[in-house]
Amino acid sequence: MNLKFNKMNAKIKSILLILTIGLLLGFTSKTDDTGNLTISFNHFFKGQKIDFTSEFVNSHDEKIKFSTLNYFISNIKLTKKDGTSYSIPQDSSYFLVKESEIQSKQLHLKNIPKGEYSGITFTVGVDSVRNTMDIARRTGALDVGGTAKGMYWIWNSGYIFFKMEGTSPSAPDQQKNKFAYHVGGFGGYNTKTINSIRTKEFETNGLMVSRDKNPVVAINVDLAGMFDAHTPIKIAERSTVMWGDISTKIADNYISCFKFFNLSYK
Amino acid sequence: MYLIFFLMIAFVVASAFVIDDDQPVKIVVPSNFPAPVYNLEKNKITQKGVELGRQLFYDGLLSIDGSTSCGSCHQQVSAFVQQDHDFSHGVENRIGRRNALPLANLIFSKSFFWDGGVFNLDLTPVNAIENEVEMGENLDHVLKKLNASLLYKARFKATYGVDSITTNLFLKSISQFLATMVSANSRYDKYVRKEGEVLNADELEGLNIFKDKCSTCHSSDLFTDGSFRNNGSTADFRFDKGRHEITLADADIGKFKVPSLRNVEFTGPYMHDGSLQSLEEVLEHYNSGMKASASLDPVFKKRDKPGISLDGNEKRKLVAFLKTLTDQEFLTNKKLSEF
Incomplete structure (x- = not known):
């Protein structure tokens, strides 16, 4: 009886504690010290907006129709002119951008300390720490049984950072003209493996974050460069890439496709 | 904000009723074995969790057509390999390209499968679930089937106090069962x-x-x-x-x-x-x-x-x-x- 009472007591105590924390959190988030920021991704091919019905032609004269375009954005960091920076907290810094889902192309970042930021840095892909972290910490965009479906190699543990699929007459008939580029590789766990993690930094001069401003940083991604920016990738020669030394070269190609477009306020 | 706050209260109340009752299971490391590689601290093993993991291990629901469970290719009588098979048979009688490895002492292993492509025990079941020639399923679809099953919803509720079956709890339950597969009494x-x-x-x-x-x-x-x-x-x-x-x-x-x-x-x-x-x-x-x-x-x-x-x-x-x-x-x- 007495034991049961003590247990009840502990339960009430923990409820009160959580109540207090909850209230405190509720108040602090309403202060004037933070603001929101949106990063918006727009996909192009030689300047033309990408969709899944149009035909595009790469610099190797190969006709392309896209069916999948997904990639992870992570480890977002905002830098100031004085050299200081603010990193978006780890547990809310992983996003899966999908051409097929309009809302996924807008990353909404909250509770950013107010101020002027002169640059944004992010990773296309998922860092090695998250790739090897306990499954309990891999929620949201990283849930291999949820949002990250199809973006994880089950036989070779690790996230697929970038996935582009579609059809092209240049891809072999026997695979129904399908091409697929799945790029990943975080460097390996016990043994060194390929590393396709790529990071991009942009100048965002004049970017003001505060409670009453809602800045939007637009990033244009022109994926024509995926086929030719540094290493020529011809569908006729290489229509399927899943896990190979060429993966890192493709990563070099696509990272150079990400370009700052403009800064606006909602 | 307040939704999260109420959920927290709900969790505390639920856990007071559920988790308090459960019995922790101690995995005894045999004195002639090295220390486990698997982090048992991050997956508290309980009697209910192991039992739930065992049920999942032997359930064909994990495969696309209900025909193949983990236990189909990992049979206890043959030390958890598929008896008399050089290559394992999966759904629709598809044949794999490698011989199934026996399951034992997995928490002591640094990597899994013949090529060591998986380094975390928690992720090993997904390899079999999503392999076209093994169980041919998708993990997200398995979770949908589990979440649609009154039996499993009740089991997960009783084990973890949750209303929704997540990737994490599904995989951790199977790991709990796998963790108990210690062979050290020959x-x-x-x-x-x-x-x-x-x-x-x-x-x-x-x-x-x-x-x-x-x-x-x-x-x-x-x-x-x-x-x-x-x-x-x-x-x-x-x-x-x-x-x-x-x-x-x-x-x-x-x-x-x-x-x-x-x-x-x-x-x-x-x-x-x-x-x-x-x-x-x-x-x-x-x-x-x-x-x-x-x-x-x-x-x-x-x-x-x-x-x-x-x-x-x-x-x-x-x-x-x-x-x-x-x-x-x-x-x-x-x-x-x-x-």
């Missing part, structure tokens, strides 16, 4: 731990031959060093490059995980391709059947012809010793069985 174990077991003269001589000629790779009382080596079972790697498929290193073409030898009496056929039928054939392979290729392990290159010299007498004694690694308790433990 006659050999009881002999080395001085628990009153005696090995006969052949078995003892076999043990000494083993230490001399096999224990470089099959080291420690796990009977594997966890490394990847080419043991010459084939020189044709066109359809299976083994460890190379993960590391992409040329030196790794044709290397496969050194398997444990626990319960080896029952885990045949042997090798990644299931090409050898009996222990006698395996030993003769090392003596005379080795197929040389560029990545053949240096331990086999100590004589003119690659291999390890074993005469008839040595082979007989080695087989006698290898059979002392049979763990009857493990093979018949009701807590690991389907029914």
Whole structure:
């Protein structure tokens, strides 16, 4: 009886504690010290907006129709002119951008300390720490049984950072003209493996974050460069890439496709 | 904000009723074993969790057509390999390209599968679930099926106090069951731990031959060093490059995980391709059947012809010793069985 009472007591105590924390959190988030920021991704091919019905032609004269375009954005960091920076907290810094889902192309970042930021840095892909972290910490965009479906190699543990699929007459008939580029590789766990993690930094001069401003940083991604920016990738020669030394070269190609477009306020 | 806050209260109240009652299960590390690799701190093992994991392990719901469970290819009577199959049979009778590895002492393993492509025990079931020739399913669809099952919803609620079955809790439940698959009570174990077991003269001589000629790779009382080596079972790697498929290193073409030898009496056929039928054939392979290729392990290159010299007498004694690694308790433990 007495034991049961003590247990009840502990339960009430923990409820009160959580109540207090909850209230405190509720108040602090309403202060004037933070603001929101949106990063918006727009996909192009030689300047033309990408969709899944149009035909595009790469610099190797190969006709392309896209069916999948997904990639992870992570480890977002905002830098100031004085050299200081603010990193978006780890547990809310992983996003899966999908051409097929309009809302996924807008990353909404909250509770950013107010101020002027002169640059944004992010990773296309998922860092090695998250790739090897306990499954309990891999929620949201990283849930291999949820949002990250199809973006994880089950036989070779690790996230697929970038996935582009579609059809092209240049891809072999026997695979129904399908091409697929799945790029990943975080460097390996016990043994060194390929590393396709790529990071991009942009100048965002004049970017003001505060409670009453809602800045939007637009990033244009022109994926024509995926086929030719540094290493020529011809569908006729290489229509399927899943896990190979060429993966890192493709990563070099696509990272150079990400370009700052403009800064606006909602 | 307040939704989260209410959920927190709901969780505290629910956990007070549910988790308090559950019994933690202590995984006893055998005194002749190294420390576990799996982080048991991050997956608190309870009686209910293990029981739930066992039910999932033996449930065909995890496969696309309901036909194939983990237990279909990992059968207890044969130390959790598929009896008499060189390649495992999955859904729609599709045939895999590798021989299923036995399941035992998984929490002591640094990597999983013949090529070591998976390094976290929690993620091993997904490999079988999503492999087209094994269970042919998608993890997210398995979770949808589980969340639509009143039985499983009730089981997860009773075990973890949750209303929704997540990737994490699904995988952690299976890991809890896998963690209990410790095989360490063979006659050999009881002999080395001085628990009153005696090995006969052949078995003892076999043990000494083993230490001399096999224990470089099959080291420690796990009977594997966890490394990847080419043991010459084939020189044709066109359809299976083994460890190379993960590391992409040329030196790794044709290397496969050194398997444990626990319960080896029952885990045949042997090798990644299931090409050898009996222990006698395996030993003769090392003596005379080795197929040389560029990545053949240096331990086999100590004589003119690659291999390890074993005469008839040595082979007989080695087989006698290898059979002392049979763990009857493990093979018949009701807590690991389907029914």
